[in-house]
Amino acid sequence: MENPAVRDKRGGKVIFLSHCCLNQNAKVRGIARYAGAVTPLVELLLQEGVGIYQMPCPENSYLGNMRWGMVKDQYNNPMFRRHCRRLAQEVVDQAENYLQCGYQVLGFVMMDGSPVCGLNRTPRPKNPEELWGGMTWYLPEQVYVPGRGNFCEVLQEELEGRGMGDLPFAASPEFDEVGNMEDALAQVRGMLGVE
Numbered sequence: 001m002e003n004p005a006v007r008d009k010r011g012g013k014v015i016f017l018s019h020c021c022l023n024q025n026a027k028v029r030g031i032a033r034y035a036g037a038v039t040p041l042v043e044l045l046l047q048e049g050v051g052i053y054q055m056p057c058p059e060n061s062y063l064g065n066m067r068w069g070m071v072k073d074q075y076n077n078p079m080f081r082r083h084c085r086r087l088a089q090e091v092v093d094q095a096e097n098y099l100q101c102g103y104q105v106l107g108f109v110m111m112d113g114s115p116v117c118g119l120n121r122t123p124r125p126k127n128p129e130e131l132w133g134g135m136t137w138y139l140p141e142q143v144y145v146p147g148r149g150n151f152c153e154v155l156q157e158e159l160e161g162r163g164m165g166d167l168p169f170a171a172s173p174e175f176d177e178v179g180n181m182e183d184a185l186a187q188v189r190g191m192l193g194v195e
Ligand code: SF4
Pocket: 018, 019, 020, 021, 026, 027, 028, 056, 057, 058, 059, 060, 111, 114, 116, 117, 118
């Protein structure tokens, strides 16, 4: 029943974004590409009238904002994976409930280049034999390799476990080395069903 004084204008479409797509302040210092949000991505979503669900930032809610840049291997431990699992369960609860209530969940936009939210590219130690960690005056080399970050893996496992594994995924690139923004926007347009 609608309130006669208010016309409900909701479009019934929701897309899930990695936290830093909307808040670049969450990123490790030195790699925020935008002042606030990933502007071209968010402009597209606003223009198309899509509801935006901001997923929590697993890194910021685990180590805080004063953390160093890390590789996937450093986060790939049971404690951090459990943290990701808890966050993913809450995110998937929301997606499941939107579907139960007849909304369209258009998909998930992750962050390529992240050890945690990467979908297609994630940083790993250049020398796979080397254990990372130690004092900051020794920095080993990292490389971006094909693969998912820890949160992305756990999120997709959680979706699959609930029969929602066919929801589409795309990723915004942290920088040019890990992907092309135009390609990412084309993928998101595909999720929205617009050219
Ligand atoms: S990529 Fe993921 S973990 Fe990294 S800052 Fe963005 S939301 Fe946080």
